[in-house]
Structures are given as C-alpha cells and as structure tokens.
Amino acid sequence: MTDLLELAIAGLMSGLVIGLAALAVTLVFGIARFANAATGDTMTLGAYATLGGTAATGSLIAGGAIGILAGAAAGVIAYATVFRKLERRSPVAALLASIGVGFVIRAGLGLVYGHGQQVFQLPLVRPWRVWGIRIQPTDLEIAAAALATLAAVFLILHATPIGRQMRAVADDPDLARVSGIAPRRVMIALWALAGGVAAVAGCLLGIKTVVAPEMGWDMLLPAFAAAILGGIGHPVGAVVAGVLLGIAQETATPWVGFTYKIALSFAVLLLVLLVRPRGLFGRIEGVR
Amino acid sequence: MTLVLSGLTKAYGGLRVVDNVSLSVPSDGLVGVIGPNGAGKSTLFSLATGFLAADSGTVSFDGRDLTAVAATGRARAGMVRTFQVPREFTHLTVRENLMAAAPGQAGEGLLAVFFRPGAIAAEERAIAARADETLAFLRLDAVAATPAGRLSGGQKKLLELGRALMTGARLILLDEPFAGVNPVLIEELSARIRDLADRGVGFLIIEHDLRALTRLVSTLHVMDRGRLIASGAPAAVLAEPAVRDAYLGGAAA
Amino acid sequence: MSIDRRQTLAGLAGTLALPLLGRSAFAQGAGTFRIGALNPVTGSGSPYGTGMQKMILAAAEMVNAAGGAGGRMFEVFAEDTQTNPQAAVLAAKKLIEINKVQAILGTWASGVSLAVIPLTNDAGAILMHTSGAPALSVAPSNAKGLGYRFQATNDRFGRAFAEIAQKEGFKRPATMAFNNASGIGNTEGFRKAWEAKGGKVLEAVVYEPNQPSYRAELQKVLAAKPDVIVTGSYLADTTIILREWFQTGDATRWIIPGWAANPDLVKALGPDVTEGLFSVDSISNEEAPSFQMYDAAYRKAVGQPGLSNVYGAMTWDMVVTLALAMEAAGPGADVAAINAKMRDVANPGGTKVYSFAEGKAALKAGKINYEGASSILDFDAAGDVTPDFGVSVISKGKIERRYVTKI
Structure with missing residues (x-):
C-alpha cells in the first residue's frame, strides 16, 4: 500500500509539471485559438535561462525569475513577429508556424549551449518518512512552485482587468472588440503569460531531470493530451487533467508495466473523450 | 438638444x-x-x-x-x-460582463499587475461598485454571479442595457x-x-x-x-x- | 494557384530525369572513392560524434597523402545523424542518392545503424558502425555481409558485465534497460551470460525515454534488494535514475556502460552520488603503434587525448581498413571486390601492420594483418570484432581504470 501511495505521489509531481505545460497550451488555445507547438521549446528556453540566471546571480529564485522573463519575452516576440500576422488565417497555418518557431528556438539553444546535458546543481537530500511513505523534499518544493504559478495565473485571470479582458476575448472575440477591448494589448498579455508559465514548467522539469535542447519538445505530446483531456481552453481542467494522467500512469505500472504506462494515459484520454467529447471541464462551444 | x-x-x-x-x-x-x-x-x-x-x-x-x-x-x-x-460573454458572470464593458481600463496591461497592484485593486473595486449599482438598478443582483449565458432572453436584454450604462x-x-x-x-x-x-x-x-x-x-x-x-x-x-x-x-x- | 496538366507533366518528367542527370554528372571517376561520414554530431551521441567525424576526415587525408588506395583518392561527405534514426535515414539517403557514396562510416547508435543498413544494403554499399545491437550481425540486417562492427556487440558487453559481476563477488543482480535495441541488448547479454554461470537475475526493468521521473521503475528494482544493478542506459536517463536512487538512501552498486558513466555524469551528479560506480567500456588497442598514430591525430584535430573517445579510434580504423582492402583489391575494384578483401587485410595471418602506409607497402610482398587503433580487428563471420573491456571505478569524482577484462 505504501508503494502504491508513493507511486501516486510520484505521479502527482510529474502530473503537476505536465499540467503547467498543459496550462500554457490551453491558455493560447482558448484566447488565440490555435494549438501552439512552440510551447515545449519555450519550456526548454525557460530552463536554460534559469540555469544561466542561477549561475549569474547565485540564487535559484533570481534565476527562476529570469527564466520566466525569458519565456514571457519569447512568447511576445513570437506573437509580434509570427502569430500576429497569421491572426486572420486558419489555425492550421498558425500551428505549422508554431512548429517552425519551436524549431528555431531549439536550434538556437543547441547552437549556444551545445547538445550535451546540463543539470541544476541542487543539494541532494534523503527523503522524509511520513507514516512510512517516502516524500522527497525537492518534490515538495517543485509542487509548491507549480501551485504558486497556478495561483498567480488564476489571480491574474479572475481578479485583474486584463485577465477579465483575456477571458472576454476567449469567450467572444468580436464582441470583445466591439466592447472596446483592445485586441493588441490582450494578445501581448496572453503571450507573455503563456510564455512565463511554460518557462516555469520547463524549469521544474529541468530540476527533476536534465536540461537538454530537446527536453521540452519531448513533453509536447503529454502536455497536449492533458490540455485536451481537461477541456481545451479551460485552465483548471488542464492542470487537473495533467495530475490525473500522471497519477493514473504511475499507479498503473504494477499491472501495466513501464513500457505501456504511456499507452495507458492515452487510453484514459480516449475513454474520457468517447464518453465526454468536450473533455473533463470543457464547454460545448457554439459556432457563431 | x-x-x-x-x-x-x-x-x-x-x-x-x-x-x-x-x-x-x-x-x-x-x-x-x-x-x-x-x-x-x-x-x-x-x-x-x-x-x-x-x-x-x-x-x-x-x-x-x-x-x-x-x-x-x-x-x-x-x-x-x-x-x-x-x-x-456567455462564460463570464453577469457582474464580469458589466465590468468588462466599463471604459477607462485602457492602459492596464499585464505589467501593471505587477508594478501597480494597489492602483489596479482600487480601480477594480470602483468598477465593481459601479457594476453592483447597475445590477441593483436593473434588478439583476440575484444573478450577479451567474454565467451570462444562462440568463433568460429578457434578462439578457437588461444586461445589454446594463453594459451600455456601464x-x-x-x-x-x-x-x-x-x-x-x-x-x-x-x-x-x-x-x-x-x-x-x-x-x-x-x-x-x-x-x-x-x-x-x-x-x-x-x-x-x-x-x-x-x-x-x-x-x-x-x-x-x-x-x-x-x-x-x-x-x-x-x-x- | 492552379497548375495545369501540361505543367504537371513537365514537372514530373523533370523530376524523373534528375537521377539520370546526377549519375552522368557525378559518375564515379576513376580517381575518387566517395565515402559518407555519418556520425552523431548532435543528440545523445554528441560527446563522441564530432571526434568520430574528425578522425574520418583526418584518416582520409592521411591515406590521400600516402598516394591514395587502389589508385583512388578518398572524398568524404559529412552528415549528422542527430542520434535519431529518422534524421539518420534522411542523411543516409542524401549521401547515397546525391553524393553517390559507396561506403558509410561511423553510425553510432543501434537504432540509427539498424535504420541505415537496409539503405546501404540496397545500394550495395558498405556500412561500418560502432553500434551494439546484436541484430546488426545477422539477417536481415547483415544478410549481404556488407556490415562491419568496430565495437563490441551489446551481447558482448553483457558478457563482460557478467564476468565483472562475478569477479567482484556480486550474487544478487538486477537490471535496468533503456527501451531500445542497445539497452535491452546489454541487459539480455548479461542475463544470458549470468544464467550460463548458474546465477539468476532478480529483477529486469525496461524503461521508456523522456520521462519526468523514474521513481516507479527504480522502486521496482530496489524492491528485489539487489546487491548490484546492471544497466543498458544512456547519459540523460542514468543521470536521472542515479539522482533519484541516491536520494532513497539505498546501498546498491552499479555496473554501467562507459558511454553513460563518463565525465559528464560525474559533472552532473558530483562525487558523492557517483562514488563506487563501475564504468565499463570497450577499450582501444592502447599498446599498438596504430593507437599512437591515432592519438596524435586526435590531439591535433580535437585537442584531447585519443583515450577520451574510444569511438574516434574506431572510425580512424574504419578508413584505414577500407583503404587497405581497396589497395588489396586493386585499381578500379567495385564494392563487392573490396568487401571480399576486408577480412584478408585485417584478420590473422600475414605481416602485422599498424598504418596505411605500412600496409600499402607490405601488400606488395604478401598478406597483411592490420592491427588497429581500436582493437586488433579480427572480424568474425558476422563482421563483428571482440575488443577488450576496461573496467573503471569512479572514485572521488575521477574515473580510474582498475583492470581489463577479456571475453
């Protein structure tokens, strides 16, 4: 039983990181209305920027802040140079462009940092034992960071004017424009927010594993799966779905084995979508 | 005139x-x-x-x-x-619909959230107060927290009027x-x-x-x-x- | 934009004509022999790929400077596999179809070599690689006998692991394998050899790449309470697994392949975590003069000792062996004729030679036996060599060679 609980905890931690990545995906999908395949590489950029920032300032917190800024900047620059021009085109064009943007980021990082791995040099600690269950303090810190990011995003979305405008644009872009909401400002805020969130996800993933140019791109599929499972465009759904998939994956391994646990999370996704096509929290969108 | x-x-x-x-x-x-x-x-x-x-x-x-x-x-x-x-805005609450219509939120972007939280909070309170006033006036306060998409046709018309007022x-x-x-x-x-x-x-x-x-x-x-x-x-x-x-x-x- | 039928037909005709155009424009002149240097410049093989590629270029230059092989000069076309089969296949196609190479040298990862060898077989070209997967020795991969392996098979690695485990007195091994041909080849080779010694493997876990955590996999292995864990793994996953293992506080030993337990691993994890790890790799033919030549070339091209990259010695040997086979086959020989001479110039019997120039001269007098920089290069029927294995232990952050194991 303790084993199963430890697996569940491991799944929760991985799920939170994937959930953050899914949050970045779903924010862009809800407001800019397309699937952003550059999310993964923005994560990688955030991880490298945090590494660089930590090395330069000596503090992981400061490094993390630099990472978030880098991610936000990357998002805004990508919007200004690429996605803004594609606003009138189909979402497929934007998706393809985002793959290109991701590729440019990935190649740039490989050029600057090389293709070997880098790691966050954090002190290694033994786990705590709580009621016989092993809990890693680093995991708790990662979870705390993830939850803090989530709280910040929700606060911004629900308690600030710009957040309300973002949700209005997600709801009905035409009505938003007619109501006097400036689309340019909302989009810049969106891309900065999504980029910052992706950067945090990448930084946390880098702390858990290693930092390499392909790390974010490799996480794209699980992030998309969680975003879809949660209901495209629904921020809470994305994170909940990420956690759900993570826990399902890890706790199933005693029966399913390690090689098929990934297939399991996609099986879960399939099942849920069959029963509830809009995802866990998604809404039925009318087409105007 | x-x-x-x-x-x-x-x-x-x-x-x-x-x-x-x-x-x-x-x-x-x-x-x-x-x-x-x-x-x-x-x-x-x-x-x-x-x-x-x-x-x-x-x-x-x-x-x-x-x-x-x-x-x-x-x-x-x-x-x-x-x-x-x-x-x-179907998924925003009635109050949020009214707040979204209020002008003068120009100039408040994402940066302001971090650099001028006090000013933003004050502005939010002011707009929320006006929205609540409008809600009361329109007798819509009962549905203030309901997603606007769930209102009846007549209530939506009142909301439309409310947005114009805001x-x-x-x-x-x-x-x-x-x-x-x-x-x-x-x-x-x-x-x-x-x-x-x-x-x-x-x-x-x-x-x-x-x-x-x-x-x-x-x-x-x-x-x-x-x-x-x-x-x-x-x-x-x-x-x-x-x-x-x-x-x-x-x-x- | 609409394309009318005439334009479409014209376009199609044009594309059909291209290969013909290529062939006539780039026909293999009597003067050059084209080879592809297809190496992992990026991806998980990147610590070794650049060095491998530079050694191919350096050796080719050396052969050309000595007057060429079989009356021909080498022309080298260099590409990056990205340690990724899909990218490697695209690069191989380009090398074969556009550059018209007749041999591809230096593919590193098993997945890459397995993907590329059908292409080289179809084109009748030689593939020389440093991959471990046992499947590369037999049909269908090596049905044509055009594949040569300059590294030990994963199977042989596994046997070496078993020798080492026995020598070190371990009794309760478990294995963790990256889910690909190489990783599983290592641990399967270990299992077979260990069971042949009468032992039993307590737990064998196969794990997927690119996971945010390997906690579950580690948990399963450690639950069997092994005294040693033998891995078939790469640098990134080894880093993550060892970090998570260390934080459990469990005291078990590790036997890890040298491409994963290398200085980068120590740099990532620090001396505490890596203390006492066994790092096993095939070693070069370090005493031989051929190794000295390679070492000098490596230092010149890369600025590091030749010992730092066992694969560099292998790709150096690839060029030299190919050149000697071309010399033995005579001027204007085709690939089949050259291929027939590969074992002639490398396997026992005849004068031992340690360089191309030496071999070229000695061939005039009779049979030669090239002893390479990477190993003595005795190819068996499947085109595989059996190098020796160096066993190192990581101690206070340094990888120290303790002894050599032969199998």
Whole structure:
C-alpha cells in the first residue's frame, strides 16, 4: 500500500509539471485559438535561462525569475513577429508556424549551449518518512512552485482587468472588440503569460531531470493530451487533467508495466473523450 | 438638444435607404422611431452611431459635430447603441460582463499587475461598485454571479442595457428592445428606461411593439421607404392617415 | 494557384530525369572513392560524434597523402545523424542518392545503424558502425555481409558485465534497460551470460525515454534488494535514475556502460552520488603503434587525448581498413571486390601492420594483418570484432581504470 501511495505521489509531481505545460497550451488555445507547438521549446528556453540566471546571480529564485522573463519575452516576440500576422488565417497555418518557431528556438539553444546535458546543481537530500511513505523534499518544493504559478495565473485571470479582458476575448472575440477591448494589448498579455508559465514548467522539469535542447519538445505530446483531456481552453481542467494522467500512469505500472504506462494515459484520454467529447471541464462551444 | 441628426441620407446605387432624415433627441428625452420593415430604421441608427458613413447630412451630439468621427469615437463621446439580438460573454458572470464593458481600463496591461497592484485593486473595486449599482438598478443582483449565458432572453436584454450604462453613455440607441420579451419584463424594461431618462440619459428607440413604445416615449417618428413621414406626440402620429396607410396597411390598428 | 496538366507533366518528367542527370554528372571517376561520414554530431551521441567525424576526415587525408588506395583518392561527405534514426535515414539517403557514396562510416547508435543498413544494403554499399545491437550481425540486417562492427556487440558487453559481476563477488543482480535495441541488448547479454554461470537475475526493468521521473521503475528494482544493478542506459536517463536512487538512501552498486558513466555524469551528479560506480567500456588497442598514430591525430584535430573517445579510434580504423582492402583489391575494384578483401587485410595471418602506409607497402610482398587503433580487428563471420573491456571505478569524482577484462 505504501508503494502504491508513493507511486501516486510520484505521479502527482510529474502530473503537476505536465499540467503547467498543459496550462500554457490551453491558455493560447482558448484566447488565440490555435494549438501552439512552440510551447515545449519555450519550456526548454525557460530552463536554460534559469540555469544561466542561477549561475549569474547565485540564487535559484533570481534565476527562476529570469527564466520566466525569458519565456514571457519569447512568447511576445513570437506573437509580434509570427502569430500576429497569421491572426486572420486558419489555425492550421498558425500551428505549422508554431512548429517552425519551436524549431528555431531549439536550434538556437543547441547552437549556444551545445547538445550535451546540463543539470541544476541542487543539494541532494534523503527523503522524509511520513507514516512510512517516502516524500522527497525537492518534490515538495517543485509542487509548491507549480501551485504558486497556478495561483498567480488564476489571480491574474479572475481578479485583474486584463485577465477579465483575456477571458472576454476567449469567450467572444468580436464582441470583445466591439466592447472596446483592445485586441493588441490582450494578445501581448496572453503571450507573455503563456510564455512565463511554460518557462516555469520547463524549469521544474529541468530540476527533476536534465536540461537538454530537446527536453521540452519531448513533453509536447503529454502536455497536449492533458490540455485536451481537461477541456481545451479551460485552465483548471488542464492542470487537473495533467495530475490525473500522471497519477493514473504511475499507479498503473504494477499491472501495466513501464513500457505501456504511456499507452495507458492515452487510453484514459480516449475513454474520457468517447464518453465526454468536450473533455473533463470543457464547454460545448457554439459556432457563431 | 443632445443629439441632432440633420438631413441624413444614405443611398446604395439608386436606392435611397435613408432619405434626408432629420430628428433630435433631448438630453432626457425618450424618442421612438417606427416604420414597416425595410424603412431604413436600423440604417439610420448605423448612420447616427458611425457604423456607416452618410452620403450627406450631419450628426451632432452635445453641440459637437461628430459627422466625421468614427464609431469608437462617438461611443467614447457618450453615444452607444444596442443590437437586436443581445450578445454577451456567455462564460463570464453577469457582474464580469458589466465590468468588462466599463471604459477607462485602457492602459492596464499585464505589467501593471505587477508594478501597480494597489492602483489596479482600487480601480477594480470602483468598477465593481459601479457594476453592483447597475445590477441593483436593473434588478439583476440575484444573478450577479451567474454565467451570462444562462440568463433568460429578457434578462439578457437588461444586461445589454446594463453594459451600455456601464460605458457611461448619455444617449442610448435601443434597437427593438422589447422583441421576444414577455409583457411583465417589458414593463420592467420600460420602468428602467424611464428611470434612466429621469437621470438625464436620452433614448432613441426602434420598436415594433407599438403599445409598449407609445406608452414610453414622448415623441414618435415614423419612417417609410427612407423618409420621415410623420413626427410628433405618439397618439397624434398614429392617428395620421399616411401613417396608417404605410405602417398599418390601411387596416384599423 | 492552379497548375495545369501540361505543367504537371513537365514537372514530373523533370523530376524523373534528375537521377539520370546526377549519375552522368557525378559518375564515379576513376580517381575518387566517395565515402559518407555519418556520425552523431548532435543528440545523445554528441560527446563522441564530432571526434568520430574528425578522425574520418583526418584518416582520409592521411591515406590521400600516402598516394591514395587502389589508385583512388578518398572524398568524404559529412552528415549528422542527430542520434535519431529518422534524421539518420534522411542523411543516409542524401549521401547515397546525391553524393553517390559507396561506403558509410561511423553510425553510432543501434537504432540509427539498424535504420541505415537496409539503405546501404540496397545500394550495395558498405556500412561500418560502432553500434551494439546484436541484430546488426545477422539477417536481415547483415544478410549481404556488407556490415562491419568496430565495437563490441551489446551481447558482448553483457558478457563482460557478467564476468565483472562475478569477479567482484556480486550474487544478487538486477537490471535496468533503456527501451531500445542497445539497452535491452546489454541487459539480455548479461542475463544470458549470468544464467550460463548458474546465477539468476532478480529483477529486469525496461524503461521508456523522456520521462519526468523514474521513481516507479527504480522502486521496482530496489524492491528485489539487489546487491548490484546492471544497466543498458544512456547519459540523460542514468543521470536521472542515479539522482533519484541516491536520494532513497539505498546501498546498491552499479555496473554501467562507459558511454553513460563518463565525465559528464560525474559533472552532473558530483562525487558523492557517483562514488563506487563501475564504468565499463570497450577499450582501444592502447599498446599498438596504430593507437599512437591515432592519438596524435586526435590531439591535433580535437585537442584531447585519443583515450577520451574510444569511438574516434574506431572510425580512424574504419578508413584505414577500407583503404587497405581497396589497395588489396586493386585499381578500379567495385564494392563487392573490396568487401571480399576486408577480412584478408585485417584478420590473422600475414605481416602485422599498424598504418596505411605500412600496409600499402607490405601488400606488395604478401598478406597483411592490420592491427588497429581500436582493437586488433579480427572480424568474425558476422563482421563483428571482440575488443577488450576496461573496467573503471569512479572514485572521488575521477574515473580510474582498475583492470581489463577479456571475453
């Protein structure tokens, strides 16, 4: 039983990181209305920027802040140079462009940092034992960071004017424009927010594993799966779905084995979508 | 006089959709426009609010000539219109819908959230207070936290009115506000409009529900095929034979 | 944009004509022999790929400077596999179809070599690689006998692991394998050899790449309470697994392949975590003069000792062996004829030679036996060599060679 609980905890931690990545995906999908395949590489950029920032300032917190800024900047620059021009085109064009943007980021990082791995040099600690269950303090810190990011995003979305405008644009872009909401400002805020969130996800993933140019791109599929499972465009759904998939994956391994646990999370996704096509929290969108 | 439309004309090809129409709405006035379908009423609204450019004629509001000003400018000057089919942000709550309509949130981007949290919080409180006031006025406070998509048709019309109010408009052009609304709610809406007029907001209203409209407005204009064919007190206007011919098809009302 | 039928037909005809155009324009002149240097410049093989590629270029230059092989000069076309089979296949196609190479040298990862060898077989070209997967020795991969392996098979690695485990006195091994041909080849090779010694493997876990955590996999292995864990793994996953293992506090030993337990691993994890790890790799033929030549070339091209990259010695040998086979086959020989001479110039019997120049001269007198920089290069029937294995232990952050194991 303790084993199963430890697996569940491991799944929760991985799920939170994937959930953050899914949050970045779903924010862009809800407001800019397309699937952003550059999310993964923005994560990688955030991880490298945090590494660089930590090395330069000596503090992981400061490094993390630099990472978030880098991610936000990357998002805004990508919007200004690429996605803004594609606003009138189909979402497929934007998706393809985002793959290109991701590729440019990935190649740039490989050029600057090389293709070997880098790691966050954090002190290694033994786990705590709580009621016989092993809990890693680093995991708790990662979870705390993830939850803090989530709280910040929700606060911004629900308690600030710009957040309300973002949700209005997600709801009905035409009505938003007619109501006097400036689309340019909302989009810049969106891309900065999504980029910052992706950067945090990448930084946390880098702390858990290693930092390499392909790390974010490799996480794209699980992030998309969680975003879809949660209901495209629904921020809470994305994170909940990420956690759900993570826990399902890890706790199933005693029966399913390690090689098929990934297939399991996609099986879960399939099942849920069959029963509830809009995802866990998604809404039925009318087409105007 | 708050709104003065003078000699407005709009033609498509050879067809004059609006033909030399002049009318005015005083600052606390309730003025109605009726006419058969295709008479040009909605087009007149579009010309007045700047969604369409007139071929000739002027629009002035509070003494200011707005003929050359675009729609957003006229909205900012205080002239706002609603649409026949109400549209709202379905997933935002009723209160949030009202707050989203409030102007003056320009300049608040994402950076401000981090650098001026105090100012933002204060502004939010102010806008929320105004929204709550408007909700109370419209008797919508019970559904303040409900997603706007779940409101009934009539409630959505009230919400539409509320959004117009939140913009601080002093002249509201209502396009068929009573369409598809039950009689009780029509009473409600009319009462609210009267209250607002007492507070100094002018209204120009297009309607087909003559009974409701005549009880509300002090002046009635009748359009037919682009032209104004009668203007004056509602009862007098409706009695004119030309009006009966054009609008009522000659049959008794 | 609409394309009418005439334009479409013209376009199609044009594309069909291209290969013909290519062939006539780039026909293999009597003067050059084209080879492809297809190496992992990026991806998980990147610590080794650049060095491998530079050694191919350096050796080719050396052969050309000595007058060429079989009357021909080498022309080298260099590409990056990205340690990724899909990218490697695209690069191989380009090398074969556009550059018209007749041999591809230096593919590193098993997945890459397995993907590329059908292409080289179809084109009748030689593939020389440093991959471990046992499948590369037999049909269908090596049905044509055009594949040569300059590294030990994963199977042989596994056997070496078993020798080492026995020598070190371990009794309760478990294995963790990256889910690909190489990783599983290592641990399967270990299992077979260990069971042949009468032992039993307590737990064998196969894990997927690119996971945010390997906690579950580690938990399963450690639950069997092994005294040593033998891995078939790469640097990134080894880093993550060892970090998570260390934080459990469990005291078990590790036997890890040298491409994963390398200085980068120590740099990532620090001396505490890596203390006492066994790092096992095939070693070069360090005493031989051929190794000295390679070492000098490596230092010149890369600025590091030749010992730092066992694969560099292998790709150096690839060029030299190919050149000697071309020399033995005579001027204008085709690939089949050259291929027939590969074992002739490298396997026992005849004068031992340690360089191309030496071999070229000695060939005039009779059979030669090239002893390479990477190993003595005795190719068995499947085209595989059996190098020796160096066993190192990581101690206070340094990887120290303790002894050599032969199998």
